[in-house]
Amino acid sequence: MRLKNHKSDFIDQSEALxxxxxxxxxxxxxxxxxxxxxxxxxxxxxxxxxxxxxxRGLMGSGVEEPNALVSLEIGGRYxxxxxxxxxxxxxxxxxxxxSNPNSIDFRALIKPLHRFxxxxxxxxxxxxxxxxxxxxxxxxxxxxxxxxxxxxDEDVYDHVFHHTEVLVVGxxxxxxxxxxxxxxxxxxxxxxxxxxxxxxGGELFNEFQSDDTAISWHHDNLSKLLEFKNVANSRLKIFxxxxxxxxxxxxxxxxxxxxxxxxxxxxxxxxxARKVLHKIRAKEVILATGAHERPMLFExxxxxxxxxxxxxxxxxNEFGVISGKDVVLYGNNDSIYSTAIDINNNExxxxxxxxxPSGGESETVLKAKKLGIEVLQGYAVLKAHGTNLVKGIEVSxxxxxGKKWRLTGPSKRLNCDLLASSGGFNPxxxxxxxxxxxxxxxxxxxxxxxxxxxxxxxxCGSISAIGFWKDVVIDAKNKAQxxxxxLGEIKKSTQDSMSENYLDYYNASQFFVPIEILNRPxxxxxxxxxxxxxxxxLAIREGYRSIxxxxxxxxxxxxxxxxxxxxxxxxxxxxxxxxxxxxxVGTTTFRPAYTGVDFGAMAxxxxxxxxxxxxxxTIHDSHLESGAEFEVVGQWYRPxxxxxxxEDIHQAVNRECLAVRTSLGMxxxxxLGKIDVQGKDAREFLSRVYTNAWMKLAPGSCRYxxxxxxKGMIIDDGxxxxxxxxxxxxxxxxxxxxxxxxx
Amino acid sequence: MFLIDCPYCKESRDQNxxxxxxxxxxxxxxxxxxxxxxxxxxxVFYRTxxxxxxxxxxxxxxxxxxYFLVKRSTISHEILEVAAFGEVTxxxxx
Numbered sequence: 001m002r003l004k005n006h007k008s009d010f011i012d013q014s015e016a017l018x019x020x021x022x023x024x025x026x027x028x029x030x031x032x033x034x035x036x037x038x039x040x041x042x043x044x045x046x047x048x049x050x051x052x053x054x055x056r057g058l059m060g061s062g063v064e065e066p067n068a069l070v071s072l073e074i075g076g077r078y079x080x081x082x083x084x085x086x087x088x089x090x091x092x093x094x095x096x097x098x099s100n101p102n103s104i105d106f107r108a109l110i111k112p113l114h115r116f117x118x119x120x121x122x123x124x125x126x127x128x129x130x131x132x133x134x135x136x137x138x139x140x141x142x143x144x145x146x147x148x149x150x151x152x153d154e155d156v157y158d159h160v161f162h163h164t165e166v167l168v169v170g171x172x173x174x175x176x177x178x179x180x181x182x183x184x185x186x187x188x189x190x191x192x193x194x195x196x197x198x199x200x201g202g203e204l205f206n207e208f209q210s211d212d213t214a215i216s217w218h219h220d221n222l223s224k225l226l227e228f229k230n231v232a233n234s235r236l237k238i239f240x241x242x243x244x245x246x247x248x249x250x251x252x253x254x255x256x257x258x259x260x261x262x263x264x265x266x267x268x269x270x271x272x273a274r275k276v277l278h279k280i281r282a283k284e285v286i287l288a289t290g291a292h293e294r295p296m297l298f299e300x301x302x303x304x305x306x307x308x309x310x311x312x313x314x315x316x317n318e319f320g321v322i323s324g325k326d327v328v329l330y331g332n333n334d335s336i337y338s339t340a341i342d343i344n345n346n347e348x349x350x351x352x353x354x355x356x357p358s359g360g361e362s363e364t365v366l367k368a369k370k371l372g373i374e375v376l377q378g379y380a381v382l383k384a385h386g387t388n389l390v391k392g393i394e395v396s397x398x399x400x401x402g403k404k405w406r407l408t409g410p411s412k413r414l415n416c417d418l419l420a421s422s423g424g425f426n427p428x429x430x431x432x433x434x435x436x437x438x439x440x441x442x443x444x445x446x447x448x449x450x451x452x453x454x455x456x457x458x459x460c461g462s463i464s465a466i467g468f469w470k471d472v473v474i475d476a477k478n479k480a481q482x483x484x485x486x487l488g489e490i491k492k493s494t495q496d497s498m499s500e501n502y503l504d505y506y507n508a509s510q511f512f513v514p515i516e517i518l519n520r521p522x523x524x525x526x527x528x529x530x531x532x533x534x535x536x537x538l539a540i541r542e543g544y545r546s547i548x549x550x551x552x553x554x555x556x557x558x559x560x561x562x563x564x565x566x567x568x569x570x571x572x573x574x575x576x577x578x579x580x581x582x583x584x585v586g587t588t589t590f591r592p593a594y595t596g597v598d599f600g601a602m603a604x605x606x607x608x609x610x611x612x613x614x615x616x617x618t619i620h621d622s623h624l625e626s627g628a629e630f631e632v633v634g635q636w637y638r639p640x641x642x643x644x645x646x647e648d649i650h651q652a653v654n655r656e657c658l659a660v661r662t663s664l665g666m667x668x669x670x671x672l673g674k675i676d677v678q679g680k681d682a683r684e685f686l687s688r689v690y691t692n693a694w695m696k697l698a699p700g701s702c703r704y705x706x707x708x709x710x711k712g713m714i715i716d717d718g719x720x721x722x723x724x725x726x727x728x729x730x731x732x733x734x735x736x737x738x739x740x741x742x743x
Numbered sequence: 744m745f746l747i748d749c750p751y752c753k754e755s756r757d758q759n760x761x762x763x764x765x766x767x768x769x770x771x772x773x774x775x776x777x778x779x780x781x782x783x784x785x786x787v788f789y790r791t792x793x794x795x796x797x798x799x800x801x802x803x804x805x806x807x808x809x810y811f812l813v814k815r816s817t818i819s820h821e822i823l824e825v826a827a828f829g830e831v832t833x834x835x836x837x
Binding site: 248250711 | 744745746788818819821
């Protein structure tokens with residue numbers, strides 16, 4: 001539902017947009033994402049899961065979303081597997097679920113059998129028994145997400161190249177500060193700032209809604225950035241709705257920008273690109289990519305309306321929508337209290353369940369208590385009740401005994417219609433690791449952080465587990481100073497110190513993975529691939545120890561979300577079952593691409609007639625008149641055969657061969673490579689490049705020759721003609737010509 | 744995607760313009776006819792596959808078309824040095 005009297009800078013309530021989702025029409029506003037508009041319309045089910053066909057709702061609010069996959073538009077505009085959280089609403093938008101949650105689904109009908117279908121089920125049942133070929137087609141048609149497109153893409157896509165001194169990835173507090181610091185301290189340095197959202201500011205607006213200084217900082221610094229941008233020959237480029245998805249060697253970064261509104265712009269006969277692929281070469285890179293929240297684990301944690309705490313807060317503050325009236329916040333850090341305060345301020349009923357025992361509370365916790373929000377400390381959620389939608393939860397008191405969490409009390413039931421959880425934060429280190437950089441596990445922040453020092457790269461903000469915005473500003477300034485120093489723009493860098501407790505903001509307590517909960521069924525780690533804690537346990541029982549093997553056995557972290565919410569939890573679960581510290585398990589390898597990239601965007605304008613150059617000989621028209629069929633050799637259109645009425649290729653070729661044998665044939669050799677060899681050692685030269693003899697070839701004669709390289713491999717053949725002792729004309733094959741002339 | 748400084752063009756250009764041409768300082772035997780098969784295959788096929796800083800040959804295919812030498816870390820892919828032939832040799836690889 002949408003809150004009445006909610007004010008947001010991001011939603012324009014004066015402009016209503018109508019759209020269609022799963023064949024029903026709805027209304028939203030300008031500034032909504034498809035996800036927020038559907039929450040406003042009380043739509044709770046977005047798609048079905050991959051393996052078990054379970055009905056799923058939203059979990060996240062952005063790139064991390066694992067469940068809400070949709071395909072957009074139809075025909076030549078069809079785009080599969082987009083995240084509803086990333087599709088900006090426009091008038092007339094039409095989308096369908098990747099797998100319809102409202103129709104009857106075979107996978108869901110066999111629900112009682114799901115417990116017999118753990119990881120490895122299909123391999124053991126069908127492939128190992130050698131019956132896969134018989135069942136593959138029918139099984140594949142049951143599973144999967146959106147259908148692949150079948151029609152020619154009507155849209156165009158562009159490639160743009162950029163060279164810059166500094167690339168800042170991420171437009172939150174850290175990114176804005178770093179970009180401004182570089183621009184302010186140099187007169188020539190060029191800066192590119194990219195951010196995946198439609199507005200700069202990241203989570204600032206959502207997290208610090210009640211902090212007036214944060215909100216005014218946001219406005220001030222955005223206008224400072226725009227001052228730099230809105231001048232002639234600006235040194236600053238800002239790309240919003242742009243995701244840096246790959247970092248290749250020597251600071252070459254690819255960024256995919258989606259057209260501001262998400263739809264294609266066709267106006268006045270010119271067609272603007274639907275997406276633009278920016279290819280950026282930067283001297284220095286500043287990563288301010290932030291962090292993704294990870295969910296808490298409990299039984300049937302995949303029911304609709306079980307979401308991430310920060311996402312609930314973002315939907316509330318940015319879009320003015322919420323999907324429940326009786327909310328429970330559950331987690332191990334203070335961010336759930338901030339969400340609770342914002343929910344409470346909107347006069348919606350909420351409770352907080354914190355696994356941490358009482359005592360030593362932070363200001364945020366005390367503030368929440370003072371507002372009268374009901375808080376259960378030292379409690380954990382064991383199970384969510386409900387068929388497809390969460391209706392209530394089972395909670396029990398917990399306690400840390402030794403180094404393990406133990407359940408200490410009898411469980412009791414609480415009712416709720418929306419559960420938002422936070423199990424801490426995963427720094428977005430993906431991009432940093434694409435070129436081989438490593439992560440390390442930091443005990444203080446309970447997170448895998450990017451390696452501290454790397455050439456021509458700085459990290460700032462919550463990617464380094466710095467959460468409070470004022471500390472982030474200081475950190476980003478420091479890192480921008482180091483960047484300027486590396487560029488030689490300044491002689492000495494100024495480094496200010498952050499507040500003493502800069503790591504305390506999230507105060508993430510230990511990973512909460514007690515074995516009593518992990519051993520329950522349907523504790524989902526990876527929602528998109530239906531991987532549960534028991535699947536990880538099974539992988540370990542089967543003998544897999546490396547997290548890379550466990551990942552491949554269970555399919556954890558595959559799929560379009562690449563395990564952004566699930567992977568680190570999966571690592572913690574594996575560590576718990578293996579009984580080793582998290583740092584010893586390590587992470588899986590981060591590879592490009594960070595998010596899905598359209599094939600159309602990769603191809604750019606090089607499609608159709610621009611895919612490959614077409615080369616024609618001077619007598620091409622004559623070949624056409626003679627009815628030639630062509631074959632393409634080294635981009636040349638060479639006549640293949642000349643069929644006469646009703647002839648197939650074999651009949652035509654036989655007739656042509658016979659004509660050559662009995663009368664005359666003519667071949668157009670103009671596409672062959674021609675090399676003029678002149679000089680007194682011309683014969684010797686040919687003898688050395690060809691394998692056969694050339695010393696006795698008479699002037700006016702020609703001979704076929706074979707070329708080998710030193711490894712003894714044939715690299716080319718052709719006919720060479722002797723004009724006189726010092727002059728030969730050599731031909732090379734059409735296809736190899738280019739390779740020869742280029743080398 | 745490397746950025747390579749061509750020692751002839753004196754410009755830093757994208758890897759797209761270049762082609763790799765194998766390990767550097769492999770001398771062609773003066774007397775191929777006298778070599779055994781093992782010795783010849785050693786020249787033709789066997790390479791050190793060095794982990795670390797490595798001298799190799801590149802050719803500026805879509806530029807000046809000249810061959811030159813590149814010292815590259817095979818771990819980080821960082822290019823540490825480029826040189827024309829003769830500027831560094833197997834005896835003096837710097």
